[in-house]
Amino acid sequence: MQQEIKRYESNARMTRAVQxxxxxxxxxxxxxxxxxxxxxxxxxxxxxxxxxxxMVGIDSTRILSAQVWLADIAADYDAMNEVWDEWVPEGHTPARATVQATLASPALRVEIAVVAAK
Known part of the structure; x- marks a missing residue:
């Protein structure tokens, strides 16, 4: 029996969350x-x-991994981490990669994707 795939907020190009x-x-x-x-x-x-x-009934304590893309890692890494550190529950830090990348719009400074466990 195949497991069900649930998609949240889909459009023709992408889905915001998939379970x-x-x-x-x-x-x-x-x-x-x-x-x-x-x-x-x-x-x-x-x-x-x-x-x-x-939406899927969990919180940030269930995040397994995160990918963070910064438009300017030299300028924004420390400030982004200040906000990140306040957000991540103590004892529940996920595996994480942070890199510099050209984002979809020049005005965007950060993009984050995560994988979590239900």
């Missing part, structure tokens, strides 16, 4: 306020991650 068995994949999230600074953009992105985790 397969006990795994939850949340696609790259970006800020809605492209004029905001890195701290604000990071907080908005993490809020979106929280929203999708809640």
């Amino acid at each position: 397969f068995g006990d795994l939850v994949f949340i696609g790259g999230q970006t800020s809605d306020d492209e004029a905001a600074d890195i701290r604000t953009q990071t907080a908005q992105v993490l809020s979106k991650v929280d929203k999708y985790l809640q």
Whole structure:
């Protein structure tokens, strides 16, 4: 018997979150306020991650891994981490990779994708 794949907020190009068995994949999230600074953009992105985790009935303590893309790692790494560190529950830090990348819009500073366990 095949396991069901549940998709949340799909369109013709992508799905924001996918659940397969006990795994939850949340696609790259970006800020809605492209004029905001890195701290604000990071907080908005993490809020979106929280929203999708809640949709499937879990929270950030269930995150297994995270991928973080920064438009300017030299300028934004420390400030992004300040927001990240406040958001991640103590004792529940996921495996994480952070790299510099050209994002979809020049005004975007950060994009984050996660994999979590249901």
